[in-house]
Amino acid sequence: MKSVISALSAKLQSGEWSSLYLTEKYIKEIERRNPKLNAYVHLTFDEARKNAEAADVMISEGRATPLTGIPFTLKDNIATDGLLTTCCSKILQGLKPYYNATVWQKLKAQGAVLLGKTNMDEFAMGSTSETSYFGAPLNPVDTTRVTGGSSGGGAAAVCANLAAYALGSDTGGSIRQPASFCGVVGFKPTYGAVSRYGLLAYGSSLDQIGPITSSVTDAALVYDAIRGDDKADGTSCPTPDGKTVLRGDVKNLKIGVAKEYFEGISPEIKGAIDNMIAEYERAGAQIVEVSIPALKLALPVYYIIACAEASSNLGRYDGIRYGYRAKNYTSVDDMITKTRTQGFGKEVKKRIMLGTYVLSSGYFDAYYKKACLLRKTVESQMAEAFEKCDVLFAPTAPNTAFKQGYSGGNAVETYLSDVCTVPVNIAGLPAISIPCGVDKNGMPVGMQIIGKKFSDALVLDTAYYAERENLSLCADVEGGVKL
């Protein structure tokens, strides 16, 4: 893996390319390839050109930062002032917020260039991006397969070189899993390290914005650009000053391996991860066996808590103030009912119903309350594991990318495929997924590196070792903007 952002930035800084020139290159590639890949759902080329011009001024005035002039994408659930933000749902048809998400505000101030909004599962509910109102994006590695989800459009765009990087959101694996399916890097920071202000909520206590990139170096650059305490988000917290330093220093690093993470994992994936662990051991890391029995609880806990919060978060979509509104109604209640019936997709309705049920009086204690208690158990067992090791290595997903259409008929299997990613969200931990070889079909395998709360820098640095030693290689896809 090599840093796309650093390479592009060098060209911009040296004056070889202008940001506008680079932006036009991306635009041309998107126009050529996106109709098939469907990575982008809303194109913001006017905004991109304006951003590029502003970036060129910044560069000429010597005010450039590492991201100045670099074209990127935002997931369609991150609010952009005056630009479509629809969560790939019919119910938010035409929604143009009149404020900016904190992450976009920060990136804009640093001269980032917004190419568009990328495809996702409707309201981030899904693991394949197939629940998108705009149809699924295709996996650039093999277009008969899904990108993963829910940030599938962002992963596809980065994989196909249709953006230098993407911002996604991760509630139960939605950054890491598509990154692993598309053979790129996906980083989910510690809960609270990046402001959620402007992220259209799915599961508020789990949601976290993070980067999808072509390298660990890029992930660190983007993370540094978006992190930190935000007055507009009471759950955000300060992060260490200064830039995240990547050395790839793994000597004496204690790598924990929890057997529970490997139960039900395909031998191919397990093999790929074992190989990677062996490489780290050779570099002087210590491998520590740990046990996290509560890990298997994380999945049901996740579906109860995420759906409960979602049922409340999505209550505001009623057709009154913005978005889609049903025609032909007889009263306000009728209008709201019809709007929701027509505006929400099947998966979203399923989760709203599930969430409403677990919060209902009479069921609250048996489901929601119990889930909250078990969440604490998962959190404390994870914390205990981190008393014995510095980071955990685990698969990102039990499988590689499904075939398009497969998950529709295999809903439970699809839910189960979140098993490796959700514990991190339940416990609010940082985790990165990096490419770790391919399976027999040539589909990328992902490996997770998980750290304790606020050890984001250590997680990135540990991943950087694989990058530096060329142990981790991004999927190489034809086309797109190449250096």
Place this chain on the structure above:
Amino acid sequence: MKYRLVSGLETHVELATATKIFCGCTTAFGGAPNTHCCPVCTGQPGTLPVLNKKVVEYAIRAGLATHCTINTTTHLDRKNYCYPDLPKAYQISQFDKPLCEHGYVELESGKRIGITRIHIEEDAGKLVHESGYTYIDYNRGGVPLIEIVSEPDISSPEEAKEYVEKLQLIMRYIGVSDCKMQEGSMRCDVNISVMPDGATEFGTRTEIKNMNSISYIEKAMGYEYRRQIEVIESGGKIVQATLRYDEHSGETSVMRTKEDAQDYRYFPEPDILTVVIPEEKVDEIRASLPELPTDKLHRYICELKINPATAKLLYKYKRVCDFAEKAFALGAGVKNTVNLIVGTLYSKLETEEDKEKFLLPVTAEEMAKLVKLADEGKINITLAQKTLAKMAEEGKPVSEYIRPADIAGMDDGELEIICRQAVEANPAAVADFKAGKDKAIFALYGFVKKATQGKADIKKPDAIIKKLIK
């Protein structure tokens, strides 16, 4: 059979913080529709609430002033329900861990009305129905509220009235709310049931929603008390229900019954972290509380020996009390000060609100100077009243009306000349006085008073006149 009335009140009080509970918008009343709002308080997708610390502080003030214990670790909850005036489809409130609990308000009789809990929450917007359309004004959305829930300790409409008035007074005293029922900054839900005298179990209750005047609360309670008794006496059963009160007919009617009660699906608000209040902060707030109304009334009567009727006219208005107490501190006598306030200044402050605001251009310093002149007998009380009335209109200092020469006192010789003139000018009165009609001497006082323009204390001329007549 005789029935006891059992009632508890849920009182919503809008807090007088400058900004809303979860964003920086103003809380000012009125304003063109949807001009006091932002992406946060209109619940735009993706926005997040950030708790205004002042709201917590104000609610703690309210809790301490009503003798509550403060839960220093607390959190907010979502109360989910779908209504167009609630743009997030949930109200951020508190469910199982209110900020304040277990307090009371003491009535004049000494009876205590228990406070179950006080919690913080956000107000909703307002629906405006006009020419066949419904419009939504979100200006009020996100204005901070406290909900004060009482125990079912209220046993008559009169007690309810006194309880609400006491709450109003306390909240105004501690500066957390103006409690204007007509503007909606204070509103009550009244829970009411009846039980036969001697019974030990409460009857089924009904709840009258959104009462915005004390007299309506009294009337509605009276009506509902009689209605419930009638239902029971005629063999019927009270149905647990939420009622509305029609001000015009004076009757209650059913809004919804328990069967269609909403399930609010309360759960902890994930967007706001657990609120932890340091004990020192609570102590600091406690120390900053002013003397509370009941304590003040007690002190006025018992320590300052103000007569109870006058004390009651004063203690309700904190600014008036502050003014009086400042004058006391500057050496003004209590009796003259309070009599001048109640007698003279109150005639310039006609409404409750005028007295509440106490916007007169008289400073406590000038008031003290004036009162001291009266205390020392340098001017009589009538002149003091007249002067104060002018001061209250014109806002000028005492020295503008009463010059040093005026209060230097009368030269005794000069005073004797005037007294002599008085005797000479009123032969009939002199004769009457000599004949034993003591009151006849007032005619002579009147002459002296006029001639001296009130400068002389009446004790001196009294002695001179009596000497002259003898």
